[in-house]
Amino acid sequence: xxxxxxxxxxxxxxxxxxLLADAVVKKWNGxxxxxxxxxxxxxPLDKETLKVRIAKQEAKDFSDPVFDLAKQFKEAEAVVIAAxxxxxxxxxxxxxxxxxxxxxxxxxxxxxxGDSKSLSxxxxxxxxxxxxxxxxxxxxxxxxxxxxxxxxxxxxxTFAFKAEGLDLVENAGREQEIxxxxxxxxxxxxxxxxxxxxxxxxxxxxxxxxxxxxGNYAANNNVSCHVKEGSIYGLIGRNGAGKSTLMRLLLxxxxxxxxxxEVLGKKNEEVAYVRKDIxxxxxxxxxxxxxxxxxxxxxRADLIxxxxxxxxxxEAMEKVGMSDKMNSKVKGFSLxxxxxxxxxxxxxxxxxxxxxxEPTNGLDPIKIxxxxxxxxxxxxxxxxxxxxxxxxGEMGKLCSCYGFILDGKLIREVTEAELEAEAIDVEEFFxxxxxxxxxx
Ligand code: ADP
Numbered sequence: 001x002x003x004x005x006x007x008x009x010x011x012x013x014x015x016x017x018x019l020l021a022d023a024v025v026k027k028w029n030g031x032x033x034x035x036x037x038x039x040x041x042x043x044p045l046d047k048e049t050l051k052v053r054i055a056k057q058e059a060k061d062f063s064d065p066v067f068d069l070a071k072q073f074k075e076a077e078a079v080v081i082a083a084x085x086x087x088x089x090x091x092x093x094x095x096x097x098x099x100x101x102x103x104x105x106x107x108x109x110x111x112x113x114g115d116s117k118s119l120s121x122x123x124x125x126x127x128x129x130x131x132x133x134x135x136x137x138x139x140x141x142x143x144x145x146x147x148x149x150x151x152x153x154x155x156x157x158t159f160a161f162k163a164e165g166l167d168l169v170e171n172a173g174r175e176q177e178i179x180x181x182x183x184x185x186x187x188x189x190x191x192x193x194x195x196x197x198x199x200x201x202x203x204x205x206x207x208x209x210x211x212x213x214x215g216n217y218a219a220n221n222n223v224s225c226h227v228k229e230g231s232i233y234g235l236i237g238r239n240g241a242g243k244s245t246l247m248r249l250l251l252x253x254x255x256x257x258x259x260x261x262e263v264l265g266k267k268n269e270e271v272a273y274v275r276k277d278i279x280x281x282x283x284x285x286x287x288x289x290x291x292x293x294x295x296x297x298x299x300r301a302d303l304i305x306x307x308x309x310x311x312x313x314x315e316a317m318e319k320v321g322m323s324d325k326m327n328s329k330v331k332g333f334s335l336x337x338x339x340x341x342x343x344x345x346x347x348x349x350x351x352x353x354x355x356x357x358e359p360t361n362g363l364d365p366i367k368i369x370x371x372x373x374x375x376x377x378x379x380x381x382x383x384x385x386x387x388x389x390x391x392x393g394e395m396g397k398l399c400s401c402y403g404f405i406l407d408g409k410l411i412r413e414v415t416e417a418e419l420e421a422e423a424i425d426v427e428e429f430f431x432x433x434x435x436x437x438x439x440x
Contacts, residue, residue, distance in 0.1 A: 002030035005076035009037040009083040009090060016179060021082035021128040023186045028078065035069060078124040078191055085129040091148040124191055125149055185381065188230065195418050196226060204229045204353055204384045205250060210259035212245050219245040221408040227386055232379050234399035235388040236430055242408040243388040247282055247355050251275050264353060276304040279351040281359050285342025289331040293322065293341050296330060297348060306349045316344040319374050335362040343371060356387045360394065372398055392427040402426060404433055
């Protein structure tokens, strides 16, 4: 039976963290095994302890309880860790404990008997912590924890649940409300990556035999696609395959010749009425060159009727790392900066649905990673995303579901779970399909 390992490391009173972690653990359908580290002596390993451990390992004396922990991690399919936020280094300490590695000031010293990626076999790792500090602490702290899991444990996807106004200093008196809000988000969390057929969430986008003709050419040919609420749907195809055409149809920017569609509950030509509720980038974003970045975003904020445009603009610019360009005129922006402004424009007001056509075009590798993280966070907080990109490795780190489009036809839709079951990654799958292999 599938096992979840629940590591409780709430060393001091961390009742809120424990409460949230319990809510996450309840979502698991199989066996749960709890490891209580609260009474243990959790601290970075020193060289002496490591030496003793290596000697025991070599003598095949596995009496040290830490060897059990390593074994338990390897056997688990999912791990939930509840830990206090004030101990940023806890993931590193945990790594040391389960992998027999010595940690000094966050530099790792490997034991050559250690298994450096033991967590990568664990499909899901949920790290539960609560933050009461300032925003900087929140952003950098969460980032640090995620980086350790990604880079050192090899965990592919990491995400964070956030509640609005998590800063408890600023929000004194709202603690219960914030906790309830977070519990609500956890309620929609699921450990299972389902196949499309098993996924009972409603479709936020659905099309049936949608066809778009340009003269005699069908740029979209009988396209039937299904984007589940809460998913990240990657639209994959070569240049000219028909991705932008489909996105334009879904936004009601151009009419279909045949077929039906429903987007955010609106049907066919009525989808144009919900365009203001969708954040989007289609092809290259265009802006008023002689207006500042702020005023360009203000234009859209007013158009879609945002209640607090100033706060929304600041939040969006901050999320894409362009706060310092707020008052600069767009005419001086590089291609990448325009693209980032396009993304800020799309995420303005945290829309329920994002439709993004090649959003990472022209971005440098660091920005690509930052935007990926931002999209994963928005998704964990309820935004559904349809995205197209040629960078398939990037799509593999982001998407939970894919639609493959070839010469205007949507050939197949698959979930990440289905690809995982076939032990194939999205790039291999697509290349095989495009060459007319068995995946087609
Ligand atoms: P993708 O986004 O997958 O690169 P597009 O949807 O932009 O592909 O284009 C699909 C096909 O439709 C291409 O062959 C393209 O040349 C054609 N096409 C797109 N827009 C128009 C248009 N406005 N008029 C004529 N042909 C078009």
